[in-house]
Amino acid sequence: METSELPAVFDGVKLAAVAAVLYVIVRCLNLKSPTAPPDLYFQDSGLSRFLLKSCPLLTKEYIPPLIWGKSGHIQTALYGKMGRVRSPHPYGHRKFITMSDGATSTFDLFEPLAEHCVGDDITMVICPGIANHSEKQYIRTFVDYAQKNGYRCAVLNHLGALPNIELTSPRMFTYGCTWEFGAMVNYIKKTYPLTQLVVVGFSLGGNIVCKYLGETQANQEKVLCCVSVCQGYSALRAQETFMQWDQCRRFYNFLMADNMKKIILSHRQALFGDHVKKPQSLEDTDLSRLYTATSLMQIDDNVMRKFHGYNSLKEYYEEESCMRYLHRIYVPLMLVNAADDPLVHESLLAIPKSLSEKRENVMFVLPLHGGHLGFFEGSVLFPEPLTWMDKLVVEYANAICQWERNKSQCSDTELVEADLE
Structure with a gap:
């Protein structure tokens, strides 16, 4: 009797194991999460009403790949x-471009492949994510799509990020330094005096472009709009969340720190060599601390902040974050984050939400899924080459261009009527 019951017991154990595995899969892949249009935060205005009519992606469901697309971790991992x-x-x-301190800044310029929908000369000035450049695949995909929609594209290569470009001064890109981006924008304005600008920043690049626009009103001249995707807004607030293990942020922190170490060490001679005139606060002992660093904060404290002479990590994060500049941006501004972004803690999203409640020019777009710079689309398993993010940025830029065209036409009509009177 006991022997005959054993197979039934084993079958029950197998069934329980299968059920447990399925439960873990469903939980990890977030399969029960619904698809929905992104949450939108904005003030009711003529501009916002026009955008809702002109940008279908703002009101349509974002549908990620069925099997894995609802997992922010997988979206982020695939992007990375x-x-x-x-x-x-x-x-x-x-x-x-040779900078005033001897640094050599580079950017790549891509001409449009079609006429723009409003017929104007429009240039997208693009700032990639941390340690990224124009050769990254997500940048190439976006640039190609923008070119086909009539945009000239200028893509900043972060100082020190390109493996085949040597540093010519003891300095690399930092979290919020806008010098190289500003030099690129000035080059575009000088070379193409009739062009208008659409400013785009991804992740860390979003912080840089928003800070750049808010630093001085002159930086917003000829700028039609700005789009920031997946940035964290405040490094000071983010540093605490980056040391937490929920959503595996501490692990992501370690991976990004390891990548930063490799980039810094690849420029060891230019930054720490005996012949180099280093910043006074940058010492040889900082190089040894760099080897043992396991977080971005340790690298920032021991190396990055010293490129610009900040006295403390707190000062560095406060001064280099765009949060204190956002309220000075007056051009249309779209801020995009994903609710399941494992790198950006949900507490940081209070910053764009609060801003969008106070400023008519700001729209905050928050889809449920997308991870960090993922936003893949697809039916079941395989993603499409073009992402929801690529389409949204171009769609928004097109709408703003049309909005400005309509405004100028109305102004011209009013002038004609005034002359007739």
């Missing part, structure tokens, strides 16, 4: 590992 699928190779020209 492969960037995009079947990424195109847009052809551009690399430009070099």
Whole structure:
């Protein structure tokens, strides 16, 4: 009797194991999460009503790939590992600018492949994410799509990020330094005096472009709008969350720190060599601390803040974060984050929400899914080459261009009527 019951017991154990595995899969892949249009935060105005009519993606469901697309971790991992699928190779020209401190800044310039929908000369000035550049697949995919929609694209290569470009001064890109981005924008304005600008920043690049626009009113001249995707708004607030293990942020912190260490060490001679005139606060002992660093905060404290002479990590994060500059931006501003972004803690999203409640020019877009710079679309398993993020940024830019065209036409009509009177 006991022997005959054993197979039934084993079958029950197998069934329980299968059920447990399925439960873990459902939980990890977040399969029960619904698809929905993004949450929108904005003030009711003529601009916001026009955007809702002109940008269908703002009111349509964002549908990620069925099997894995509702997991912010997988979206983030796929972005981090492969960037995009079947990424195109847009052809551009690399430009070099010598900065006042001897640093050599570079950016890549891509001409439009079609006429813009409003017929104007529009240039997208693009700032990539941390340690990224124009050769990254997600940047190539976005640039190709923007070119086909009539945009000239200028993409900043973060100082020290390109493996084949040597540093010519003891300085790398930092969290909020706008010098190189500003130099690129000034080059575009000088070279194409009739062009208008659409400013785009991804992740860390979002912080840089928002800070740049808010630093002085002159930086907003000829700017039609700005789009920031997946930034954290305040490094000072984010540093505490980056040391927490929920959503595996501490693990992501370690991975990004390891990547930063490799980049810094690849420029060891330019930054720490005996012949180099280093910043006074940067010492040889900082190099040894760099080897043992396991977080971005340790790297920032021991190396990055010293490039600009900040006395403390707190001062560095306060001064280099865009949060204190956002209220000075007067051009249309779209801030995009994903609710399941494992790098950006939900507490940081209070910053764009609060801003959108106070400023008519700001719209905050928060889809349920997308991870960090993922936003893949697809039916079941395989993602499409073009992401929801790529489409949204271009759609928003097109709408703003049309909005400005309509405003200018109305102004011209009013002038004609005034002359007739």
